[in-house]
Amino acid sequence: MSLIDSVSLPRNFRLPGIDRLLPWIVPLAIIVLWQVASVAGLVPVRVLPAPSDVALAGWKLLLSGELGRNIWVSFWRASIGFLIGGGIGFAFGLANGLSQLSAKLTDTTLQMVRNVPHLALIPLVILWFGIDESAKLFLVALGVFFPIYLNTLHGIRTVDPQLIEMGRIYGMSDSELFRRVIFPGALPSIFVGIRFALGIMWLTLIVAETIAASSGLGYMAMQAREFMQIDVVVLSILIYALLGKLADSASRVLERATLAWHPGFQKN
C-alpha cells in the first residue's frame, strides 16, 4: 500500500498549470542564455543584439505607435488574404469533392497551377498591381488556396461511403447529408489544410512585404536594415514567430471545439 502511494505520489504532486508552462521552458531558456552571452561579450552586439536591447527597441516603437500600426497592417493583410484564398479553395474543394463533372473540368488545371511556386509570381504581380495592397492580398490568397483546396477535397473524398449510404437509407436530403455526414467527416482533413495554410500565409506575406510594400512588419524590417537597426530586425523576426504561434493556437482551439467527438481529442 505504502509502495503504491509512494509510486503514485509524483503523478498527483503536479502543480496545476505546469503542463501549460512546459512548452515555454525551451524558448525562455534560449532567451536567458542569449542575454547572458551578450552581456558576457560572447556575441558581438553588431551580429546579434541582446534580448534586452531588442525589448527596448520594441518598447520605443510601441510608444511611437509604429509597431502597433505595422502589426495591424500585416495582420489585416494576412486575414483578408487568408479569407479570400481559403474561401475560394474551400469552394473548389467542395465542388470537386461532390461533383465528378466539376472535378474533371478544373482539377487538372488547378494541379498545374499548384506546381508553380507562387512566390515566383512576385515580379508579375508587381507589374500587375504595383506595390498596392491588392498585390499582397493576391499572393497570400494564392498561397493559402492550395493547402485548403487539396485537404478539403481529400476530406470529402474519404468520408466513409457506408455512412453516406446510411444517411440515404434514413431519408436525408442532399443538403442534410452534406451538413450531417459529409462536412463533419471532412472536417479533420480541412483543419490539416488550415494549419498548413496559416504557415504559408505568414511566409508569403513577409516575403511580399519585404520586396514590395510601404507598411507592415516586412517593410519595418527592411527599413531597419537600411539604417543598420539590427535590434529592430531581430524584433521583427521574433514577432513573426509569435504571430505564427498565435495563428496555430487559434486553429487548435477551433479544432478542439469542433472535433470534440474525435478520439484523438478526448481526454481520458
Place this chain on the structure above:
Amino acid sequence: MQTALRTILPETELAIPANFAPHARVAREERPFQASGLPLSIRGLRKSFGDNEVLRGIDLHIPAGQFVAIVGKSGCGKSTLLRLIAGLEKIDAGSISFGADAQAADIRVMFQEPRLLPWARVLSNVEVGLGRDRASDSAQSRAEKALTEVGLVDKRDQWPSVLSGGQKQRVALARALVSRPRVLAFDEPLGALDALTRISMQRLLERVWRDQGFTAILVTHDVSEAVALADRVLVIEEGRIADDVMVNASRPRVRGSVELAALEGSILSHLLSADDRT
C-alpha cells in the same frame, strides 16, 4: 403510457399467439393505423453484377410479422437479396412488393457495422432513424424511448467512440427501431460481436421483435443463430432458394435444446452436402 396500456389490455396480450407479437400496444401510440408488420412478396427476382448472376429467380412469400432467417455460404447471394429487399440495389428482373400502404420509413436495415455518426452523440444518432420526422417536437422523447428499449438510455450523451462493439450495435438497433418500422432487415448484425455479446443481442432482437411485431429478415452465416431466432429458415444456394424450413419450437426458445440442435444439424448437413457435390 406503455405500462398504463399494458395494465388496461392484459387479456389481449395473453390472447395473442406466441409467434405473433403484442405489437399493437406499442405501435398504437404513434401510428394508430399501422399496427403490424408488412407482408412481403417476391416474384422471379434476378440480379447480376456484370457477368456474375447472383440471384437466379427467387420466389418467396413472407407473411406479416414472420421472423425469417436466410442462411447460405458466403457469395450465395443472401446479402444481395437483403439489399434488394431494402431498396439499396436496383432489381434486374422480377418484383418485390410490400403491402399497399408501405412507405419508405417502414423498411429499415441494420448492418454488420453499426454505421453510427462519430460526430453525433448517441441520442442524435438515434434521432437520425426518424427520417423526416427528426425535426419534430417529439423526436427527442421518441429517441429516448428507443434507447430505453435497448437498455442504453444512460449513454444518451456519450460519443459513439467510447461505446463497446455490442453497445454500438444496440444504438444502431435503437436507430432502426425508432421509426417503428414494419419490416426490419438485418445483414449479419451480430457477425462482429464476441460469443457472449452475441447471445445477449440475440435475446434483445427476439424481445423487440415480439414487442413490436415487425416482419424480420435476418441474413446470417450462423445456422444456430438462425434456428434460435427465426420462425422459418431459408437456405440459399447459387442464387436460388434450396430449402425452406419451418421452426416450430415455442418461444422464448431454450438455447441448446435437442429440438433446435436436430434442426440445426439437418440444415448444416444440407449446406455441407452441397459442398461435397461440387
